[in-house]
Amino acid sequence: MFLRRNSSPLVTLGLISVFCTSLPSLVKASSVVEVNCRSMNTSSMHAHCGVYPDGVHDLDCFGKHKTYGSVKQWQCKWAPGSHTSNKTYTLIIQQPSKNRCVMYDNISRTSHSKFTVSEKKNMTAYVVEKSDLRNCTKAFFTALPNNTVRCGPPVYVSFSRHSRKLEVTVSWPQVDQRFINKYNLMYKASDSLSRDNVVVQSRDKARCTVDGLNSSLAYQVQIQCDNNSCPQCPWSDSYTVQPELTAQPVVLNVEDTDVAQRKGCRLVVITWKFPEEEQAEGYNVTVEKASGEVPDEWMTTTRPQISLVLSYSGYHVSIRAFNRASTSPALTQTVPPREDMADTGAGKLNVSLINATSLTVFWKDDLIQHYCCFSVEWSRTNHKAAYMSFFENANNYKSISLKNGPLEPYQRYSISLHTRTNKETCNMMHTNGSESTYGSAQFYFIEGSPVSAPANISACNVTLNSMVLQWLPIPEEDLRGFLMGYIIHYTEYHHRETEKNVTVSPDSNSHELVDLKSGTAFLVEISAFTRAGVGVRSTASLFKTNSQGDHTLVGIIIGFTVVTALLILICPLLKRAKVVIWPSIPNPRNSNAMQKIEVPFELELLELTTQKSEEWDTESLHIVERAPESTRADSAPPIMPYVFRDTEADENSESELLQPDEPFDWTETDINSVAGLLPGVTVATFVEPIRQDFPCAPLPFPSGYTTMEMFQQGMSHSISEDTTAAAPAAALQPEDTDVTVKTPGLDYTRQFSSESNNGSVFLVK
Template structure:
């Protein structure tokens, strides 16, 4: 086309020229020659096929057209088709057609027959055949607009045709298949009307291919299938709103950043975000974006937000969020509200706003309720009287906010993003009252002289005014019936207080009440607590411990000294007699005298059979012998002497009595001499050296207990008493 960049008249002329050139291109032919020339061509499913001729509805039987489908396996880049149209005795041939369609001319009163031949392959020629009446060749083409929406395993289809076709189409059919399937599901589904059709029992996670055709009627005799539409899987999940964050800007505006995510993001082609004021003021603006992030410049008013994921199959469920109004602490302007009764109020401002703005909007609402709004034009005063459709309620808190708009009249909201800013906000009661409920859940933490009280605040709806604070009523006079109590005022922002300087071991009663500018509210139920008894402080406990430890150490020290002194008095230290010089001398003298006695006896008599009495000593030291069982030995000797008669010492005494000047024993009775050695030996073996029960003894007692050394004269006297022929070599051991 050479007129695409030319003015419109040239373009239209070019189209008409090409059209009529195409119509004049056919060559007249004879019907008899068709069979002789193309008799070798055959009909094949692999060759050219599906030839059909028609005229679109509304073109007044002028623009006839024939179309066909080429062979399946094409090995040639250049196609050569020949189309022949027969009507009664006329024949027209369109040769060397490279495409798959051809515009033709027909007489609308005569039936027609069409042949198409494919001569691309010199070795094989294929053909297709079509026959019909021009009056029944009117076609209503595929729909010009199709909309899909998948939800709940269903597919809703909305289809529309061109204006001239749409009024003749009453119904249409839909066929579908799984995108990976080869065959269509049969039978096709027919619509309920000319606009809407629903396919049910689908797999929500699969993609489908869909084709649409109108239902043929007397006006639309031909209804071909449309091209195949690909319908993606169903979007079942809601978008998840991750963040809605405010960033206050200057002059009462804020930047709101909204961020979200979608689970099956690969199926999403975009998102639709709608934003509107919570008061309901128009408009509700829609933002389409391919990202999961949106930035908006908004006023401090409240907004409703919805987010929906989109694809060709439709939309996902909607995620919703309310953007709350921003705190009035960041606003720059001071706003005042005066009530003119319960059906009117006056809003005024301090700054001279009319120099910059002439359009304003005021919003007012109660907590938890939808805001009301009123926009107005003001260019003279710094106030506006607002008339209400519904009266204001008593004891209810209202919030009033004033917005400014840069656009001139009309002062309605033009759009959402960057359209207005907030000047100021104020809260007010039309009529205040005293609280109708008391603080609750009073708890105590008691010590000896104080208590920490905690409570929950009065609910907002029960304050009926601006809460100014709390009053604590407490007393310890519970029995005398007096009304003496102490009242303490606590700030409204506090929910705890510590009472100090209380008496220990005392029961107290406490009550709480809230108050507003209208007066004191009701009291809470009485709470009782008892302070703890007096107890030692930490410092006194530490001082007592130090004194106790000091006394304990002193007692231990003095006690040890007293024990040492008592031991010296009651149990003196006993020296070891064995280590004394006296004992050493006694042992040495006795041993020498005994040895001299034995040797002298042997020299004088030379008889080894004589009996000698020798005091034997054990090898142990005299001290250890002395501490043996001496008492039992003494008692044993005494008893033995009493039972056996006169002892040897008695006989010696008697002898001395006869001769007082003699130091030796001159005669001993025969019976005594015979038994005496046995007696002495027995005593020597049975009696151990003396041992004293007391830990203390004197040297004098020790010397008395020790056996005396026998003088030489005595030894010789005793030796003369021994019988001849007896051995004296037996030795007693102590």
């Protein structure tokens, strides 16, 4: 558009008005456009936008130093509202004293930089958040630009904890480094919200150390540059410093197995446990060869287990737990070298000694067809190994100059040859899976004879003509050479002029001497020998073979012991078997609940014992006398008196009843004599027969013994059957007799027994 010089000023003003009216549409079409808003009424444009807590907020404007020159770079930041996610922003910078107004529209981020202001004039800025044409919010900021120049916060912070200390390392932005000399560190324990913050100042701008912390607690840390360096030094965001790891991992298991696909390699699996597992983020594992050959391979794992493919050399494995603030003490696990393996045994590797400082190693197979990089390790027993790696593609041998000093005499050395697949360089690139062991061998520079003898010589399995000798091997440091075997020197104690020798293989620590004399003592000495000769003999030990008498005595003792043991074991078993099979039955004669009844005639006598008078005296004796024949009925059979007599055969046996068929002359004189001897004795005479006959008891007894209850039942039944016969007997009884008939149901009858007491007989109730 071109204007003529003579155009009216009104036309020119109209064109400017049209351009300002179309400005918002032009701004929206671009990403961020800087527009001079001095001629625009921006207050009326955003008057309908309010200030709300959930709208745009926390507008902050500040200046930053530039790398070169004194001109500063200004920047504004704000926080978005929570209305919607599709938002755009408009930033307006005003300096009324300078009559300056700049507007940046259609901003999609929450910050804007690269604008200039006058440092010594007040600045007013506000940002408008628009989600559509009707909904918008805004936020304001006012300050003197020269006072808003800011340093920090740091761009990188690292923490390290150990020994109850916290070491902080800080990196500042490059433009702020020349203005910052020191910084402040504010911290407090994470588990104590009420504890006041502690502020310490660093000695320089990069490092700070805090002492006296609790190792088991986490801390919250903030960092601020020194206020004397910059007008503004805000505190950084809060950093969480994790607790210090003070425990050490503990090895649970180490597995060492062969790798089938690769000869000369083994799979080592190490499993461990960390007591502070919840505070650890992972584990650092370092694997290095025991010989010290570099490199030390570092590996990181989050699981408490690691698998390694290693050669047959010795290794050191170091394990540490770590988090962002600390590292635990190291656990060092030694993986010992393998020796005398079948796939690396004798014959595959040979050693030729040149002198004390050099040797030549020969290998059996043509390895140069597949490998050109090798490594040799050699060492004394229980000493650190020396190593040398080399390149070889022409010969199957290598001459080696020893690094760790000359070879010592009488000392055993081990040497191993390892192959490496890496052809770029023969140095080991990785410890894990980098090499395999081809073969190993042992050698002496100079051999000597043993300086000690086998110890702890003993004899076992001694017989009439043989014994087995046992001993402990000689320590390796006393052999001074390769053990070739043992020599057993033995002789009879009383004929020492004739000594016999037996050679034993070096792998055996026992030997049986045979064809010995029985009952003879032998002196035994044992020595070892190497290629250099026979060593010293052991102290003489005395052993004796068994004699024939000793054999007999031993047999007697063994037999007696066996019999005694059998008796001890069998007697309790027999007693228990007797209790189970033949239980102990009590003697009925000693029981007051059992009575022996042999014949039916005794039932009648028991019936008489059930009769009692009104005043029964347990101390009286009643003798039943047979009435004269003239007073008895002619039809009644004669009633024989029932008396007791003492059996002289057994003083503890039960008294017997005189049966009717036994002749006994019972006279009145005898009766009176008995009554006279015992005061209170009543003589009763039955004039009538109690019963005509003696039928069998209606309740048969299964055996010769019965209880009183069964006896009373039998009595009751027998009395009820013959009441007619019992009544005349009671009627004919004299009135002055003290005998009554006892019914079975009224009282119980105690044991009716007899005791031998001066030939007397008692019926006791």
